Amino acid sequence: MAKSTKADLEKEIQRLHELVELEAQKISALEQELEDTRKGLNMVSRAECNVAITAQEETQKLYESYRELHEREKMKHEKQIDMNVTLRKELESLKSEIEVLQQSKFHENSAEIKTERNERGAGRKPYQEIEVIEQILALYAEGASYQQVADYLNANDIKTKQGKPWAKSSIRLILINNIDKAAEDVQQLIKGRITNQN
Secondary structure (H helix, E strand, C coil): CCCCHHHHHHHHHHHHHHHHHHHHHHHHHHHHHHHHHHCCCCCCHHHHHHHHHHHHHHHHHHHHHHHHHHHHHHHHHHHHHHHHHHHHHHHHHHHHHHHHHHHHHHHHHCCCCCCCCCCCCCCCCCCCHHHHHHHHHHHHCCCCCHHHHHHHHHHHCCCCCCCCCHHHHHHHHHHHHHHCCCCCCHHHHHHHHHHHHC
């Protein structure tokens, strides 16, 4: 069965409404003729009167048929609108679930960097170049921005080779220079994101 768009249904309902109005006008005209006949105005023969009555009855049946069809189309239209509203709500719910999962995955991946402490329990972490590069690639592939990656490293007291805090420009340079260290599918993802952010 072919699907109807909202516009198609509205046009069909309007067409049926016009037909109902037209039939209602015909019924009104026939009723007026009968009324005039009863009052003796426009006298007609019994045969003509019977024809008029029959025509009125047929028109009344046709009117009822159009009205039923109009109501069915109206209900179909309302049902489709309700279905569209439901689908939109489900889509929004799915988007929210995806965002929660992405955020959860980001935090899980971020927690993989382990803190190395000295004998006094200080929290400063030594710079391990390969580990940090791999972590930058992983965080960025998971959806973190340059600034989010930099903020994470700085929050965990991981410095650059020069012992300075990370900036998003440093993160971008690390990604460009070390993208080949990631898996092939991750490389394509990172390249696409870097290109889009240029």
